[in-house]
Amino acid sequence: MQVVSKPFTAAERAYREIKERILTGSLPGGELVSENEIAGELGTSRTPVREAFLRLETEGWMRLYPKRGALIVPVPSHEAEHVVHARYIVETGAVRALAEVARAGLVPRLRESLHRQRTLADAGDLDEFAIVDADFHREYVVAADNPLLIGFYDSLRERQRRMNSVALHRGETHTDRIIEQHTALTDLIEAADAAGFADALARHLTDVHGVTPRGL
Structure with missing residues (x-):
């Protein structure tokens, strides 16, 4: 029986894309980004980007500041x-x-x-x-x-x-x-x-x- 993989949710796609940008340095440490900015670049709504930001903050890649944006945490x-x-x-x-x-x-x-x-x-x-x-x-x-x-x-x-x-x-x-x-x-x-x-x-x-x- 062929196993069909489920497509990624919008939040998962946003998470993977943003994290990849952090790992490659295209989102460098110390940069402040906004949900609107990233949502526009990814062609998605703010909701999946917000979910991705929260997940990345939990993992230590971002630091969120309400009404200001998300700081990409530099390599300590x-x-x-x-x-x-x-x-x-x-x-x-x-x-x-x-x-x-x-x-x-x-x-x-x-x-x-x-x-x-x-x-x-x-x-x-x-x-x-x-x-x-x-x-x-x-x-x-x-x-x-x-x-x-x-x-x-x-x-x-x-x-x-x-x-x-x-x-x-x-x-x-x-x-x-x-x-x-x-x-x-x-x-x-x-x-x-x-x-x-x-x-x-x-x-x-x-x-x-x-x-x-x-x-x-």
Whole structure:
């Protein structure tokens, strides 16, 4: 029996679209937006936009001010520090745990990701590059085959995407440099050099986000 998926409600569509704009940085942190403004851009009424705003406020992406609008909450400095530290712990732990057979299957996928990153960089598609960047790091976390770590790592994904987009659009980091560092990380995984990978990852996270993992 064929399962027919239900279409999204207007409120769900508004929520997804507004959240995507926040994650890509097209609605930057610190900007004040109104229900009317967003409803006009989305071609919908204010009601679904209001529902979306309330949901996004609950999730911490917006702060609502009655009769004034909604403030896009900037990435707090402490959040960036916490995300970078959490990523460092999970990613280095995953690489240390990689079995030889898992590593052998992983490296070609990482090389394919590097090719995709170069293509997107050449096209200047920074938003898609930020997604593929996040997926690159997730590949070796998944390869370590620990469902608890994968679940925790995925809970960081939206914050990771937004931080990547902010860094890229502000020109704080450059795609060529990121690809160069991703290539080095791939080479170290292939060589089973977990210590070298940990050092290279710390430098990479510091370069991209301006935050050094705690304890280093």
